[in-house]
Amino acid sequence: MKLQKLLFILFLSVLTLSAAAQTESQLRRKKEAIQREIEQLQKNLNKTASGKKLTIQQINTINAQIRLRQDKIGTINSEIKNLDNQISQNTNTVHTLQGQLGDLKKEYAGMIRFAQRNRNSYDKMMFIFAAKDFNQAYKRIKYLQQFSQYRKKQAGYIENTQQDLNGKIKVLDKTLREKSDLLKEQERERERLGKNKNEQAVVLNQLSKQEKQFKQDINSRKKQQAQIDAAIKAAIQRAIEAARRKAIEEARIAAAKAAAEAKAAADKARAENRPVPTAPTAPTAKAKSTSELLTATPEAARLSAGFENNRGRLPWPVATGTITERFGLHKVDLASYTNDGIDITTADGAAVRAVFAGKVAAVQVVMGRTVVLINHGEYFTVYQNLRSVNVSVGNSVDTKQTIGVVANTGDDAVLKFQIRRGQAALNPEAWISK
Template identity: 50%
Template structure:
C-alpha cells in the first residue's frame, strides 16, 4: 500500500509538471517572438537614426520598442513565477521521495537482518517443522518463499525511488539555473528599456521644434482615416440598398409568377396550388441582416465567417499592432478614433483577405487604395494600400493577396488599416482575428 501511495503521488507530481511544461513552452514561444520583433524594430531604428534629421518614424519605432519590451518583461515575470511554482513543487517532491526512500531503506534493513539470522537451511527447516500441523507448515514455507521475492521487489522499489529522486534533483537544479538566466535577461531588458525611454524623451524634445509640421502630418493622417471611414460607410450602405432592391425584385417576380400560375389554373378550371416553401419576404421593414442574408449563398458565407470568429488570419503575414480599436490620445495630445487595427509591417508587404468573399469596392482615397470585401452580412476593409491586384465583383479566397501596403513618405512607415463591420456596425477586430 505504501508503494501504491508513492506511485499515486508521483503520478500527480508528473501530471502537474506536464501542465507547467506546457505553460512554460507557450511563455518561451512568446518571449522568442518578442525578441524577434524587437530585433526587427531595432534594425529599423538604426536605419532611421543614421539620418541626422529626427523623424516621426523614430519616435513611433521607439514607442513600439518600449511597448514590446514592457510586454517581454511581463512575460519574463510570468516565466519566473512559473519556475517558482515548479521549484516549489520539485522541493516538495524531493522531500517526499527522500522520506519514502528512508522508509524503504529502513524496512529493507529489517528484512536483511531477519534474513541474516535465518540464513542457514537448518533454521529454515526448524521454522517449518515447528508448525502445529501440515497447513501451518505449508503457510510457513510459502511465507519464506514470498519473503525472498518481496525483499527483491523492495530492493527494486529502492532503486526506482532513488532514480526518481536523482531525476527530480537534476530537474530542480536545471529550473534554478533557468530562473537565474531569466532574471539576468530581465535586468538587461529593464536597462535597455530605461535607455529607450531616455531616447524617447530626447526625440520628443527634438521633434517639438517641428511640432507644427508634425501635427499637420498627423492631422492629415487622421483626415485620410476619416475620409476612408466615410467611404466605407457609403459603400456598405449602398450594398445593403442594392441587396434590398434585388431581394424585393425577386419577391415581386415570384409574386407575379404565382399570380400568373393561379390565373392559368383558374382559366383551366384546375385547383390553385400555392407555393410549396414559405420564404420570408424582404420589405422596407426588413433588418439589414435579413437583407444581406436573403440568398442561401449569403447565409452560408455569413455562418462560415461567424464560425471562424477568433480564428481569422491577420491581413498581413508579419506585423505589429500600432493602435487597436477605439479611442486613444497620442503623446502629442491628439485624440484619435480608430475604427479598426493599425498594423505596422514591412515596406511593400502583401495585404491579404482574411476570409473568402466578394470584392465590392476598390477606390483611391487621398493617393492610397481602399478595398472592401463582402462576406455575407459581414464586411472587411483594407486601407492605405499602394497597389491592388483585385477588381470589383471578383471572388477572393482566404489569405489571397489583394494588394501591397503603402509607405508614408513623411514618417517612412508602412501601415495597413484593417476594419471589420457587421452590416453597418463597426466591430472590434480583436474578437475575430487569431493571435498573431
C-alpha cells in the first residue's frame, strides 16, 4: 500500500510538472515575441529621433513600447507564479519522499534485526522442523524464501526512493535559480519601463511646444482619413446596391416565370373546354435588410458564416508587426480623432495578406494612398496604405494570399486595417489571432 501511494504521488508530480513545462514554454515564447516587437519599435524610433518635427507615429510608437513593456512584465509575473507553483509542488513531493524513505528504512531495519536474530542455519531448521505437519513446514520454508526476496525488494525501494529524492532536490534547486533570474529580469524591465515613461514625458513636453503645428497635422490627417473612409463606405454601398439590384432582378424573373406558367395553364384549360384556373396572386416583394442582401447567394452566405466562425482566429494582414494605434477615439493633448481600424507598424516592404477568402470589391487610390476592399459575404476587410497591389476588382482571393506591399508613411511602414459588417466598423483586435 505504501508503494502504491508513493507511485501515485510520483505520477501526479510528473503530470503537474509536464503541464507546468508546457505553460512555461508558452510564456517564454510570448515573452520573446514581445521583446522582438519592442526591438523593432526601438529601431523605428531611432530612425525618427533626429527629426525636429514631432509626429503622431512617434507618439504612437512610444505608447506602444510602454504597453508592450507592461505586457512583458505581466508575462514575467506569470512565469514567476508558474515557478512558485512548481516550487510548492516539488517541496511537497520532497517532504513526501523523505517521509516514505524514513518509513522504508524503519521497516528495513526491523527486517535486519529479525534476520540477525535468526541468522544461523540451525535456527531456521528448528523453525521448519517445529511445524506440526508437512503442510505447515512447507509454508514456513516458503515464508523464509519470500522474506529474503522481500528484504531485497525493500532495499531496492529504498535506493530508488533515494534517487527520486535527490532528483527532486536538484529540480527544486534549478527552479529556485530560475525564479531568481526572473526576478532580476523583472527588475531590469521595470527600469526600462521607467525610461520609456521618461521619453513619453519628454515627447509630451515637446508636444506642448509644437501644439499649433501638431493640431494642424491632426486636422490634415482627419481630413485625409475622412475622404478615405468616405470612399470605403461608397464602395461598400455600391456592393450593397449591386446585391439589391440583383435581388430585384431575380424577383422580377421569378414573377415573370410565374405569370407565364399561369397563362399557359389558362390557355390549356380553354383549349380543353375546362374552367380557367384563377391565377395566383403575386407575392408582395418584401424589402430585404443589408445582411440578407449580402448573404443572398449560397457562396456569400458560406463566406459570411466562415468569417464569423473564425472570430479571434483570423491571421494578421502582415506576417510580423505591432499594433501602434488601436481602434476608436484617440486624444493627444487637446486634439482628438477616431480610428475605424488599427494601425500595424511592420517591416519595410512587408507583404500584405488577405485575412480570409473573399472577392476583391474595390481597388482605389485616395489622397495618394492605395486602398483594397475585400468582400466576405456580409463582412468587408479594408487594407489601406499600400505601395503596390497585385489584385484587381472581381478577383477571388484565398486566406493569407498576398494582395500587395505596404507603403512607408514618413519613416515607418504602417498598414491601416479595418473590418466592417456592412457599413459598421468593428474592432479588428477582436477578430485577428492574439
